[in-house]
Amino acid sequence: MNLKGRDLLKLLDFTPEEIEYLIKLAAELKENKKSGKPLSPRTQPLLDTLDRKHIALIFEKTSTRTRCAFEVAARDLGIATTYLGPTDSQVGKKESIADTARVLAGMYDGIEYRGFGQDIVEELAEYANVPVWNGLTNEYHPTQMLADLLTIKEHFGRLKGIKLTYMGDARYNMGNSLMVACAKMGMHYTACTAKAYFPDEKLVEECETIAQKTGASITLTEDVDAGTKDADVIYTDVWVSMGEPDEVWEERIKALTPYKVDRKVMSNAKKRAIFMHCLPAFHDLKTTTGKEMGEKFDITEMEVTDEVFESAQSVVFEEAENRMHTIKAVMAATL
Numbered sequence: 001m002n003l004k005g006r007d008l009l010k011l012l013d014f015t016p017e018e019i020e021y022l023i024k025l026a027a028e029l030k031e032n033k034k035s036g037k038p039l040s041p042r043t044q045p046l047l048d049t050l051d052r053k054h055i056a057l058i059f060e061k062t063s064t065r066t067r068c069a070f071e072v073a074a075r076d077l078g079i080a081t082t083y084l085g086p087t088d089s090q091v092g093k094k095e096s097i098a099d100t101a102r103v104l105a106g107m108y109d110g111i112e113y114r115g116f117g118q119d120i121v122e123e124l125a126e127y128a129n130v131p132v133w134n135g136l137t138n139e140y141h142p143t144q145m146l147a148d149l150l151t152i153k154e155h156f157g158r159l160k161g162i163k164l165t166y167m168g169d170a171r172y173n174m175g176n177s178l179m180v181a182c183a184k185m186g187m188h189y190t191a192c193t194a195k196a197y198f199p200d201e202k203l204v205e206e207c208e209t210i211a212q213k214t215g216a217s218i219t220l221t222e223d224v225d226a227g228t229k230d231a232d233v234i235y236t237d238v239w240v241s242m243g244e245p246d247e248v249w250e251e252r253i254k255a256l257t258p259y260k261v262d263r264k265v266m267s268n269a270k271k272r273a274i275f276m277h278c279l280p281a282f283h284d285l286k287t288t289t290g291k292e293m294g295e296k297f298d299i300t301e302m303e304v305t306d307e308v309f310e311s312a313q314s315v316v317f318e319e320a321e322n323r324m325h326t327i328k329a330v331m332a333a334t335l
C-alpha cells in the first residue's frame with residue numbers, strides 16, 4: 001500500500017482497502033505511543049523521512065480537536081507546523097485559493113485546510129503539488145471518519161456488518177461522511193431524522209452503488225423506533241454547524257428535538273451499543289451557546305441528554321483521542 005503524495009479530501013476518493021490500511025496504521029501508531037511497542041519493519045521507514053518536514057494548518061473555522069490532533073501528531077513525527085487561524089492570513093480575503101496553494105506548496109510539505117465549501121479544498125489540492133488534507137468542510141469531515149472507524153473497530157473488533165444510526169442534520173458534513181464511510185466499509189447506515197434533513201439524493205445514490213459491492217446498506221427513516229432498533233452505534237452531531245446563521249436555531253430545535261439521543265433511544269439499540277459524537281456537544285448548559293439557547297427555548301440540552309453523554313456507553317472521549325492517532329497515520333502515509 002503506497003499513499004505517498006495523496007490528498008485526503010473525502011473518503012469517496014479512497015478504496016475500502018486504503019481506508020482499512022489507514023485505520024490499521026493508526027492502531028499501530030497508537031500502540032507504539034501508548035506502550036512503546038516497536039513499529040513493524042514496513043511502518044518504521046514511513047516515519048524515518050518525516051523530521052525536517054513542515055506543514056501548514058489553515059483554519060477558516062475554529063477547532064479544538066482537529067488543530068490539536070494535527071499539532072500533537074506532527075510533533076510526535078518530528079514535523080514542524082504553522083497555524084493560520086481564521087483571521088491570521090490573506091487566504092481567501094486578499095489572496096485567492098489558487099495563489100495561496102502555490103505559495104504554501106513552495107514552503108510546506110503538506111497543507112491542512114478547514115473551511116467552508118468542499119470546492120475550496122478541492123481547488124487548493126488542484127493547485128498545491130503537496131498533499132492536502134481536509135480538516136472539515138461543509139460537506140465532508142474525512143479525518144473524523146478515520147477516528148470514528150478506528151473507535152468502532154476497537155469496540156466491536158470489526159466494521160463489516162455494524163449497524164450505525166445517525167440522528168440529526170444528515171445533510172451536512174457528519175451525516176454525509178458517515179454515510180460514505182459506512183458504504184465503503186460494508187456497514188449498515190441509517191439516517192434517522194426529519195425528512196427535510198435527509199441527505200442529498202445524488203450522494204445517497206452514489207453510496208448505494210458502493211454499498212452493492214461492499215454489502216453495506218443505506219436506510220433513511222423518520223421513525224425513531226425503527227431507525228434505532230438494534231443499532232450497534234448511535235451517532236449524533238450538533239444541530240447547527242459552524243458557519244450557519246443564528247436564525248436557524250429555532251427551526252432546528254423544533255424539527256430535530258424528536259431525534260435527540262436519550263435513554264429511550266439507547267435502550268432500543270443493542271445492549272452493547274455505543275454512543276458517538278464528533279464533539280463539541282450541547283449536552284448541558286455549560287457553554288455560552290448552550291446557556292443562551294437553554295434560556296431562549298427553555299431546554300436543558302440539545303442533540304443528546306447529559307445522562308447518555310456521561311453514560312458508560314458513551315465513547316466520545318476515546319473518539320476524540322483517536323483523532324490524533326488517525327491524523328498521524330494520514331500524515332505518515334501521505335508525506
Ligand code: CP
Nearest residue numbers: 063064065066278279
Ligand atoms: N470533531 C471536531 O472536528 O472537533 P473540532 O471542531 O474541535 O476540531
Ligand code: NVA
Nearest residue numbers: 174237241242278279
Ligand atoms: N457539523 C459540525 C461538526 C463539527 C466537528 C460543524 O460543521 O460545525
